[in-house]
Amino acid sequence: MKTKTTANSLSVITLSATLGAAFLLPANAQDTPRIDTSAAVASADWADNVSITVDDAADTFTFQSDGIPDHGFADKYLIPSDPTDQPFADKPAEFFDMVNSADYFVESPIDTTITTLPTYSEEVTDTSLGRIGVALSGAQIFNDYEDFERTVTAQDDQVIHDHVAFLDECNGHTLVDGSDYHYHGIPVCLTVRLDIEGEHSYMLGVLEDGFPVYANQDLNGAEIGSDELDECSGHVGATPEFPDGIYHYHLTADEAPYMIDCYHGEIEQASMTMGGGGPDLTGAATALGISTDTLRNALGAGGSPDFDAAAEALGISVDALMAVMPAPPQ
Ligand SMILES: [Zn+2]
Ligand SMILES: [Zn+2]
Numbered sequence: 098m099k100t101k102t103t104a105n106s107l108s109v110i111t112l113s114a115t116l117g118a119a120f121l122l123p124a125n126a127q128d129t130p131r132i133d134t135s136a137a138v139a140s141a142d143w144a145d146n147v148s149i150t151v152d153d154a155a156d157t158f159t160f161q162s163d164g165i166p167d168h169g170f171a172d173k174y175l176i177p178s179d180p181t182d183q184p185f186a187d188k189p190a191e192f193f194d195m196v197n198s199a200d201y202f203v204e205s206p207i208d209t210t211i212t213t214l215p216t217y218s219e220e221v222t223d224t225s226l227g228r229i230g231v232a233l234s235g236a237q238i239f240n241d242y243e244d245f246e247r248t249v250t251a252q253d254d255q256v257i258h259d260h261v262a263f264l265d266e267c268n269g270h271t272l273v274d275g276s277d278y279h280y281h282g283i284p285v286c287l288t289v290r291l292d293i294e295g296e297h298s299y300m301l302g303v304l305e306d307g308f309p310v311y312a313n314q315d316l317n318g319a320e321i322g323s324d325e326l327d328e329c330s331g332h333v334g335a336t337p338e339f340p341d342g343i344y345h346y347h348l349t350a351d352e353a354p355y356m357i358d359c360y361h362g363e364i365e366q367a368s369m370t371m372g373g374g375g376p377d378l379t380g381a382a383t384a385l386g387i388s389t390d391t392l393r394n395a396l397g398a399g400g401s402p403d404f405d406a407a408a409e410a411l412g413i414s415v416d417a418l419m420a421v422m423p424a425p426p427q
Contacts, residue, residue: 134309135213137338141300142291146235156214160303162235164205166278168286170198171265175256180273180386181417183249190258201275205388207237215307217344221329221359222306226383229357230304232280234287236269238302238310239279241356245384245421250353251281268355273386282355283348288312298347300338306362310346311336322351329359377423384421385411 135151138158143149144167150159175193177185185192209231226245230238241250251270256263264270268282284301291299295318298311308331313321316335326332331346339345346357382392395410396402404422408415 131214131216132339132341132343133214134303134307134339134343137300137309138213138303141233141338143233144235147233151213156212157210158213158303159208159210160231161206161208162231164207164236164276164278165202166232166234166236166267166269166284166286168234168267168284168290170202170267170269170278171262172199173197173261174201174265174270175258175261175263176201176273177263177386179413179417181244181384181413181421183244184254185243185256185263186254188256193256193258193263195259195261196275198271202271202278203275205276205278207231207235209305211303211305212307215344216363217361218363221361222364223359224357225380227379228277228279228305229360230302230310232284232287232302233291233300234284236284237277237279238284238304239281239356239383240358241281241354243281245380247358250355252355253353272383272388274388274391276388276391280356283312283350285312294318297334297336300336300345301348304346304357304360304362306360306364308344308346308360308362309336309338310348310357313347313349313351320351321347321349323349323354327361329361330354330357331361381421381423385413385418387411 135153135158138149139151146165146167147160147162174196176196178192178194224240226242228237229240232238241252243249243251243254251264252268264281267284267286269278269280269284271278287301291301292312292314297316298314300309301312302310304310315321323330326347330349331344333342333344335342336345344361349355378389378392382389385392395407404415404418408418
């Protein structure tokens with residue numbers, strides 16, 4: 098008799114665990130315990146070009162990849178001739194260069210270390226231009242914007258001329274110099290292999306604050322809209338990797354922001370100075386649509402860059418360059 102009930106008890110335990118995950122979550126994100134993501138990160142189905150190193154002692158993982166998405170990309174892309182002249186949607190075809198991605202794309206090695214013990218914070222931090230997270234495909238996650246003023250979202254600024262698009266079918270593209278392939282929307286070419294009909298989306302990547310990010314399927318597989326999420330497009334709930342619940346982000350398809358406008362996890366504020374002592378050029382480079390290396394090379398070494406020469410080297414006006422340059426460190 099007792100042996101017979103064992104199976105029943107087990108199934109009851111399993112059932113209550115499932116129900117618990119769905120219905121007994123704390124109402125407020127700040128009440129959730131800190132969840133260790135290392136097991137989920139380690140077992141995620143990262144692309145072959147990605148190497149993940151979990152450091153249990155430091156509670157971090159390191160993501161390294163060549164930056165090229167494993168799902169492939171479009172044959173051709175539209176590259177704006179002046180990446181600072183948004184919006185692009187109303188520009189004529191002559192404004193764009195049409196490039197063959199096979200010749201144009203360049204590897205953009207990514208090496209970033211992210212916490213596996215994310216901490217929810219009441220205070221939110223705006224996401225910046227440039228990388229805000231990493232995806233299982235080996236590519237980068239950006240926020241929705243193409244400009245510092247956060248007025249032009251890439252998805253709403255989509256342009257297509259002669260069947261060639263600014264954003265590809267994966268909601269991704271590179272910077273104008275062919276580097277740093279990134280997503281401005283749900284990376285559908287990745288989620289098509291991850292998500293299952295009728296289920297919550299599967300983890301597609303991790304943001305820089307350590308919280309996992311998903312496409313737009315809720316626990317029943319129904320589409321989640323932006324209005325069901327908090328100001329950072331997140332909520333607390335069960336996911337396939339975290340059945341007991343975790344704060345997590347959802348990319349959405351219904352309306353802007355399609356991506357993540359702010360971090361709800363603790364994150365080091367972007368510092369004006371980098372290890373080398375120079376200004377952080379990531380945001381400026383992204384606003385110009387070029388890689389940080391390209392901008393740094395144009396500015397040259399030394400303490401007082403020649404902005405006129407740099408602007409000429411980059412093929413833009415000095416005003417356009419100065420508009421995006423960070424203020425000098427105090
Ligand atoms: Zn972009
Ligand atoms: Zn969710």
